[in-house]
Amino acid sequence: MKRVVLxxxxxxxxxxxxxxxAVPLAGAEVCMVTxxxxxxxxxxxxxxxxxxxxxxxxxxxxxxLAQAAKVEFIDGAAAGLDADRRLLKLADGRxxxxxxxxxxxxxxxxxxxxxxAREHGLFVRPIEHFVKLFxxxxxxxxxxxxxxxxxxxxxxxxxxxxxxxxxxxxAGVVGRAExxxxxxxxxxxxxxALVLGGAALLPGYPQAVVERALRVLKQHRIxxxxxxCSGIDGGHVHLDxxxxxxxxxxxxxxxxxxxxxxAGSGLQLDAAGFVNTAATLQSxxxxxxxxxxxxxxxxxxxHARSGVYAVRAGPPLAENLRRFCGAGELLTxxxxxxxxxxxxxxxxxxxxxxxxxSAEGRWVWWWKDHIDRKFVRRYTLPADxx
Numbered sequence: 001m002k003r004v005v006l007x008x009x010x011x012x013x014x015x016x017x018x019x020x021x022a023v024p025l026a027g028a029e030v031c032m033v034t035x036x037x038x039x040x041x042x043x044x045x046x047x048x049x050x051x052x053x054x055x056x057x058x059x060x061x062x063x064x065l066a067q068a069a070k071v072e073f074i075d076g077a078a079a080g081l082d083a084d085r086r087l088l089k090l091a092d093g094r095x096x097x098x099x100x101x102x103x104x105x106x107x108x109x110x111x112x113x114x115x116x117a118r119e120h121g122l123f124v125r126p127i128e129h130f131v132k133l134f135x136x137x138x139x140x141x142x143x144x145x146x147x148x149x150x151x152x153x154x155x156x157x158x159x160x161x162x163x164x165x166x167x168x169x170x171a172g173v174v175g176r177a178e179x180x181x182x183x184x185x186x187x188x189x190x191x192x193a194l195v196l197g198g199a200a201l202l203p204g205y206p207q208a209v210v211e212r213a214l215r216v217l218k219q220h221r222i223x224x225x226x227x228x229c230s231g232i233d234g235g236h237v238h239l240d241x242x243x244x245x246x247x248x249x250x251x252x253x254x255x256x257x258x259x260x261x262x263a264g265s266g267l268q269l270d271a272a273g274f275v276n277t278a279a280t281l282q283s284x285x286x287x288x289x290x291x292x293x294x295x296x297x298x299x300x301x302x303h304a305r306s307g308v309y310a311v312r313a314g315p316p317l318a319e320n321l322r323r324f325c326g327a328g329e330l331l332t333x334x335x336x337x338x339x340x341x342x343x344x345x346x347x348x349x350x351x352x353x354x355x356x357x358s359a360e361g362r363w364v365w366w367w368k369d370h371i372d373r374k375f376v377r378r379y380t381l382p383a384d385x386x
Contacts, residue, residue, distance in 0.1 A: 015314025
């Protein structure tokens, strides 16, 4: 009897659970190890912040899926891995032996990249923590307008800045005291600044998308700052050009990194510390270890880390775990040369791109909303009806 461990509850692993619920993995006992009992679907988080969704509408509960798949659900976070000894170490001291390991934990966000960020910043990842802490931002915004600085000019920073502008703008948070600091006779809105970090807005996106994004940011009166963030203290964000921004909420949406516990795992890693995998999604040095989603790297087919690629990896991962346990020939996975990119713009509008073609409008948001809701519904089971 092989012991298969699914480490993490990411986009690919929810598909593995669904596949195992349909056809169990013969000759194997399977467990899932994750610190979170639900997967917050990243594509819907900007809509949650903007006020379009509840947290439950954006979440896939994991225990019902595990129960339906006859997979043991273990609450725990990885703290170490010895791939040669086939031993997973958890943060609470537990150790789990395995024959086959599949890793889909996602990437992490470095806490010490910006001085003071660990003590004063609100990090976007882990998403579960961010969603819970955001309630405190709303509570504060009910009392007075806020100065919010979003740090990071990629897709996450862009979408969250607009979501915040929509949620905390002059339409306002319900119950907010009407503070009129500028004497124009209207309640003041919270002010949003987006720090790009020395790079252009939305690096890697086509210029047509960037131009659309710049227009939307201007319409929402979001201040763009190209400088790098050099530090954060208890009331300010400091930039490398010497500027000091008053800030109630520094929101950290900088690039992600590899989990620290991978460094001593014995797995073959790329230069950034992510797991190098082959076309079969197997670790290059340890064929009994699979990896998918943001934690994995494909030297043969490099691509951006995004939820779309993680979702695409789900079906081939499920099939290859089945074939590996049954000593069958594994499939190769082609992640594809391009993806449909959809960027929400705060209100019920969005920008889309496919290759160099782009469009924007309310119809794009409704399309995105349909895709996102469909994904969550597909993997959501009632807790008492597996």
